[in-house]
Amino acid sequence: MAAPLTAKLAHSVSLSPQEMAVLAELQVPVRPARRHREIVTEGRKYAELFVLLEGMAIRYRVSPDGRRQVLNIVLPGDLIGFPACFFQSALFSVSALTDTYLSSVPLSRLLGLFERHPRLAALLLWQFSCEAAMYAEQLTHIGRRSALERVAHFLLELLIRLEAVGLAEERSYSMPLTQELMGDLLGLSMTHVNRSLRQLRGDGLVSIDGRSVVIEDFEGLAAIADFERSYINRFRINDALI
């Protein structure tokens, strides 16, 4: 099993051998969670964070009347359990999209890190910030964009995020979500997600065959979605921190 959290952080800062050792300790022991299994359950109490080592998951919330909102997708190296473990009970659930491997970090150990490894603490704060910022981004998309814009943006954002963790080729990847889940993520009905995808396909911007997605015209999609090339850079860490 790789150490995706280490890899992710090493992209942004250079880690000392000691820091890498501490991070490595956060990523063991490894434990599996199978597809469709809940990793975090809304309403339950947690005193730990999880590191997603392999596979994918979604954060989501189901309202009493059954409407489901997917908040975002969790990729390898991401932390699971912020903000959940800071509350008396988790405010939303996390469910494995594929078979996954996780490690668990007790809250006490996390807080200990903050005392003893201030630089790592800053990096973890930054990771928490990324999660919060992604919710805020998603809010602007759902609140103010048309269905076609949302779908186009989603396809590009996923390409960039998957690429960053080595799960996509230059212009293609395997779609982890069903159209129904895409709808729940984008605030659309499944039917309309399908129609939007059809239009993008019809316009030659993307090819979809089963799970396989090929971005045929990045610029064309980016123009529809108002997608920034430098998407990933928006989340760059403040160098005053390190």
Place this chain on the structure above:
Amino acid sequence: MAAPLTAKLAHSVSLSPQEMAVLAELQVPVRPARRHREIVTEGRKYAELFVLLEGMAIRYRVSPDGRRQVLNIVLPGDLIGFPACFFQSALFSVSALTDTYLSSVPLSRLLGLFERHPRLAALLLWQFSCEAAMYAEQLTHIGRRSALERVAHFLLELLIRLEAVGLAEERSYSMPLTQELMGDLLGLSMTHVNRSLRQLRGDGLVSIDGRSVVIEDFEGLAAIADFERSYINRFRINDALI
């Protein structure tokens, strides 16, 4: 000038005199920001957090084509600048709704706190979690609820939040947002916000006269909005932290 951050945290945990002293230091010196002035500007770099001591503000984002999304409302005692100060440049702006007073906390001082006052650090992490959780909540509202539900929920949520900081009576408060801003917050057009408010007024659920809002039928609104009585408790701190 009061110390609203101290007051807010003291609601959840009992603070030692020393901790209260440290918190007090975070809330000086005081500096004003007038109505409509930007406190944080998207794209700029920050190496500090702000504590909102008095007045209100909004977090928001404007897309290149002019569409604006208000993320949420900032009340006294709230921290401004998470997640902004952890990034190379702020991802969204914060603007004063009223004349406000702020204090500024350099990032280095914040990180120092994490080393020297672990319990306060945990409380600050919890505050960050609250902000992230509120974005996630807002996502589920905008993504999956009708206009009437959103407006009703907003009116109740604001009542509870304002009450918690002493800015509302038991069932009335002064509305800090224009209908246009409500629209930008709820992902609706201003026109439709107006119509939704009219319907709620027509049904006798709420009275609105100028800025003054009176919740005439809490239960009726709560039924429409699927609002939980214990809204504020959802964000209760994990007692394993303290």
Place this chain on the structure above:
DNA sequence: CGGTACATTGAAGGGGCTCAATCCACGTGG
């Protein structure tokens, strides 16, 4: 007194939803 900010209301159109049927791939058990 004119200007600006905000609220209000109407009319008309469309984007996205609901409901419903169909199709396809796949796995599973008889």
Place this chain on the structure above:
DNA sequence: CCACGTGGATTGAGCCCCTTCAATGTACCG
């Protein structure tokens, strides 16, 4: 090996919620 069930994708028809555009009212302020 086939029948069947299941999960997912696709497509059509109709409609309604919400948007856009537009006009008007009203309070406040320089």
